[in-house]
Amino acid sequence: MRNWLLWQSPANNKKTTDGTLPLTNTPKRPLTLRDVSEASGVSEMTVSRVLRNKGDVSAATRQKVQDAAKRLGYVPNKIAGALASQRVNLVAVIIPSLGNMVFPEVLSGISETLEDTGLQPVVGVTDYLPEKEEKVLFEMLSWRPSGVIIAGLEHSEASQAMLQQAGIPVVEIMDTDGEPIDHCVGISHRRAGRKMAEEIIAAGYKRIGFMGTKMPLDHRARKRFEGFTRTLAKAGIEIADQEFYSGGSALAKGREMTAKMLERTPDLDFLYYSNDMIGAGGLLYLLEQGIDVPGKVGLAGFNGVELLDGLPRQLATMDACRRDIGVKAAQIIAALNAGDAVPDGPIVALDPTLAAGDTLRR
Amino acid sequence: MRNWLLWQSPANNKKTTDGTLPLTNTPKRPLTLRDVSEASGVSEMTVSRVLRNKGDVSAATRQKVQDAAKRLGYVPNKIAGALASQRVNLVAVIIPSLGNMVFPEVLSGISETLEDTGLQPVVGVTDYLPEKEEKVLFEMLSWRPSGVIIAGLEHSEASQAMLQQAGIPVVEIMDTDGEPIDHCVGISHRRAGRKMAEEIIAAGYKRIGFMGTKMPLDHRARKRFEGFTRTLAKAGIEIADQEFYSGGSALAKGREMTAKMLERTPDLDFLYYSNDMIGAGGLLYLLEQGIDVPGKVGLAGFNGVELLDGLPRQLATMDACRRDIGVKAAQIIAALNAGDAVPDGPIVALDPTLAAGDTLRR
């Protein structure tokens, strides 16, 4: 029920540029096809065809309809259209957060790719909470989207069930360490952790500290940590110190944690950060302290965020292929949706590449 | 048309945890109320009532229905529901970008506030392009949302018309320098620029450089700049140098621009940046060069982003009240939607507060 009484736009009686008054002063009722039909003297069906560019319509009729639609300011009702056609051009995109640069980049990959497919991404945010993921998923599925792109391979049983029952393409993104419901596109975080460990070992570092987020539900960070420690263990190295934070400015936290850790364990010669932002904080701290980087202490982060370009020194990091993940996932959805075959198998694993920067000696 | 042929979930034949097989192996058709009705032996209408908690239903029937719905994994079809009830619980939120920390914060303010109103924010991104804003707005309005929250007071004529005709609450956010269609919540960017100028003048700086984005369509940045220069002019000061960038890492750009500008105009004693990120880049550069901040050169940015907390020195900035803007805007939409009166007038101007940090001498 809309509150017609309260709804009084102060701009309601503004003149349009050509000096005419707005068309309606009667309580606004959204226009329907019928209104356009009547205004143009063309049947509803034909109006519908014109407005959707579907089927053959004579140029003259088309013109009449378009004029009328424009003049009235008709906005089609997609709800009715979707119900009638059983077709919704929405793609649900479910991600844990918008706060760090990582997901926005995935999103831009998705939306650019979807741009000329007629599909529209719609974003839901879970805050890394499985219950919230469930809620968001349920909510989005109730709009009967044409596909789902969802971060991670770990979902509650209910979420899994919903995704399977939905009968639409599902692409799980960011991670490939696990079994996808349908398709997945991402990187292996275990492998990313391993690769970084190998690099560090090869560079001769021995006393390694780790800093990350206090998030048991961030499965990808966990997998990176696992891959990292296992590879170190194989080389007979154990993490010498570790610390986890939550909340606050990541840059500041990186700074603080680094200070604390170095005080506690002064002989550390390498610091591995679970994300670039805290890594950057650590880097700034070490430089201020006049500590030789990477001579005395080496550093590395994770993600390859653009921010790093502006730092005094280039932090070593690993690119998580965020944009590409978005693009690829969207391509799969688009293909499936068009009835095309998907060239890739169910798992598309991108290769996280190391950027050694200036904080990892070679 | 869904591609049933291609759609073969590899996980389709997975067992559930209790060992049973998934319920359907027939080609998946989304379930309807009727399915639940048949499975529970209760009329569709009553099922509908139970699922919406509407109207009185006996505890026994309610239980039967809920069991059936859960067992089948029924997900209601909001499209049909919305069409029938003429009510959509969506709020369109239209913003220029997700890339910088500013809009995500607004969003979190909005979604938190909307959380317990039954309204769902849906985000559209315009990339600061009026044509895109028009497209996004049209697209979103065609879903007949219950309200619109849209960044900025400047819209194309077509957008203005759509917003007025929509017959739903509209809150324009971020800016208050102009005339809102319905309601607006934000800060006065002219005032923000003026305030900063006053502060700088009071501190005795005289040779002032400005750096910003090359975005004629970022009206808020433009207004800040105007407020800033006008106030300086009144004190007989003219901007001594200015530069605008586009694209790339803001931090890196801030660094580059600062270096270039200081080379070109070495006697500058203050640098005003249109956003914190380039300001941070400039700050890092100056510190590296061993330049006395704020003794020799003072600095200020804009936005009050969290990132600044981790910098070696606290950049002077002005808080843009991003979260509060989101919260307030959502409150207005929610109130209007519930038919409640809105306590505030059409314009809610928040007060941008200065954080002098360590880069602006007092």
Next chain:
DNA sequence: TTGAAAGCGCTAACAG
């Protein structure tokens, strides 16, 4: 407390 009938605004399918 429950059910039956009548649409919501649009499009698929067919007939002219």
Next chain:
DNA sequence: CTGTTAGCGCTTTCAA
């Protein structure tokens, strides 16, 4: 090329 008819899956309204 254009129009008619019959729903899409749900909720509103009214009657039982």
